[in-house]
Amino acid sequence: MRNDHPDEPRANGDLPPRTPPHPFEWVVAAISTLLLLGMIGVLLYEAIFHDDLGPAIQITVEQVVPVPPGFRVDFVAENSGDATAAGVLVEGTVTLPDGTKAAGEATLDYVPAQSARRGGIFLTEDPREHPFELLPRGFTQP
Amino acid sequence: MESRPRQDTGTLEEFLRSMGRGFGGALIFSLPMLMTMEMWWLGFYMDRLRLVLLLVLNLPLLVVLSYHAGFEETACWRDDWRDAAIAYGIGLIASAIILSTLAILGPGMSLDELVGKIAVQTVPASIGALLAVSQLGGGTPEPRSSRNVTYGGELFLMSIGAIFLCLNLAPTEEMIQISYKMTNWHALALMCGSILVMHGFVYAVGFKGGSPHDHTTPWWSTFLRFTVVGYALAVLISIYILWTFGRTDDTGSFQILMAVTVLAFPAAIGAAAARLIL
Structure with a gap:
């Protein structure tokens, strides 16, 4: 060599x-x-x-799993916008027939533009039995 | 066997000294990663198949690296395989010892977590073990670069440099955070900057003896064959490492491109510097 x-x-x-x-x-x-x-x-x-439209985040429930002491709701957050969102707060609320609410929340560190991130919240009531809302509440710029 | 003559017969004492150097090298090269929390987390959450693939690919990489800059003047490929295996072992043991001492490994952790945490650190540590011996003035009387390096060999050395810096930086949160902060103009500027600095290194290698290109070759020839190709390698390796660490999952292709541009910057510097150092 x-x-x-x-x-x-x-x-x-x-x-x-x-x-x-x-x-x-x-x-x-x-x-x-x-x-x-x-x-x-x-x-x-x-x-x-x-176009610089900013983030646009949509939450979809993937599955509800009974876990002690209540339920786990797995979700996917999809950002169809063209900017990354940081610290995205996702809040889920179950409204019971008597008007009381059971809530859970999760924070996603980042949901990049045109991307998806997964997370979950824990609830004490079954979200399949009662009216259930799962929404993004806010974000910060990275 | 007879194609590459041995410089010495290699006594046990000399071998142990090489092992010691290997341990020292594994530490110097892998401490930044051993003390990065994202690397510990990767140990338990990264995709198992990707981790196994990384570990498998690391072996032939070490073998070829051993040929270019190994423990000792190797006489044949069998020796390179042996040295690669030793470096792998040193990397593994060094990682396990340091992680245990730093209380990153402890009782109450699952076997999967323990193995994962060590395994992900073993790759940079083993590269460090192999490289260190050549860097810390190993037993070879003449530097290995005197071995006539082919174009493929040059590209391999560049890849090693890129892989090493990628492994250092890719696990950190900062890599993707930077890509989220940057605009496309920042990314373009970073690309141009990377290539410019890289060409500076490539040009500097031109002054080192035994370089594959002499000064009669036009600049664009060297630029295209080494700088641009080196940058392309840095990009491909960045994509692979980002994928291995799960940074590309569920992520839009444009966001991946931005992250690749960020990671390709240190990778390009690593690639270019490797030719100068190794």
Whole structure:
């Protein structure tokens, strides 16, 4: 593997000579350039045609699981907006027939733009039996 | 066996000294990660299949790294496999000892959590163990870079540098937080900056002896074949590491691109510096 004259093509040909560059190097360079230009293109496109609408968060219940001492409600928060929301407070409220309410809440650290994050709340009453509301209450800018 | 002559026969004392250096190296290279809480959390929540994939991929990586900058002047691939296995073991034991001493591992934790916490740290620690021996002035009389490095070898060394810095930074919350704060213009500026600094390193390597490109080659040739390719490697490795740590799950492709731009910055510096250092 040793060669005293690294810049000279080898006689035994076990490694490609250093100069001129092997065609393989140009293939790799071409693929890399395309990748780089693609990244720049997407960033530029988004930078120019960005509407800046802010976050828009929708909560969907995925499942309700009975766990002692009550129920766990798993949800997914989807941000269809184009800005990331931090510290998203999600609040769920069950209204019982006598008008009293049972509530639970969770805070999601981040819900990035065009992305989803999962969480859950614990409730003492079954949200499937009574009117149930699960809503995002607020966020901060990251 | 006879293709790569050994520099010395290798006594037991010398081997133990190498092991000691390996431990020291594992510590120096992995302490920042051993003392990062996100790395402990990853130990119990990261996807098990992705963790296993990372551990499996680490082995051939160590073998090739051993060839380029190993414990000793290796005589054949079998020796490289052996040295890689030793480095893996050192990384594992060093991680377990440090995490136990820092009370990150303790009674009451499930086997899954204990294994996960050690395993995720083992990868950077084992790379550190292998690298350290070459960095701390190991037993090799002439630096390994005198081995005629092929273009593929150069790209491999760049990848190691990128992987190492990615592993250091990708687990932290700051990586994604920065990407949430940045506008697209910030991201574009960061990309240009990364490539510019990277080319500075590539240019600096041009002054080091035995570099694969001489000064008669036009600048754009070096720029395209090393800087741009190196940046592309940094991007691909950033994507892989972000995916491994679950940072891409349920995340929009544009947000992933922003996070990749952030992580590719240290990865690019790591890649470029690796060619200079290793």
